[in-house]
Amino acid sequence: MATGWLGWSPDLAWSIPMPELFLAMDAKIEWAQMTNPFGTGKTKTKADKPSPSTVADKLRQALTGRQVS
Structure with missing residues (x-):
């Protein structure tokens, strides 16, 4: 996941702690949802926090x- 989906180098992927990897994955998923041109049609406000990714x-x-x- 770190080298392919997140685009990190192998050295960085092996040295990063697991909690930071999970935070980066969550951020990548949230970014992909926010920048999706084929969105769900409803806008999210700042108060609406996206649910954790499955x-x-x-x-x-x-x-x-x-x-x-």
């Missing part, structure tokens, strides 16, 4: 072996 949650669960609460 993809990031499943990856986090697979890598840590723990359920995401």
Whole structure:
């Protein structure tokens, strides 16, 4: 995920702590949702925080072996 989807170098991917990787994945997903030209049609206000991504949650669960609460 770090070298392909996030575009990081292999050295950076191996040295970055897991929590920072998860934050970067969440930010990438949020950015992709905000810049989607085929959006859902509803606008989000600053007060509406996007829900956590299912993809990031499943990856986090697979890598840590723990359920995401």
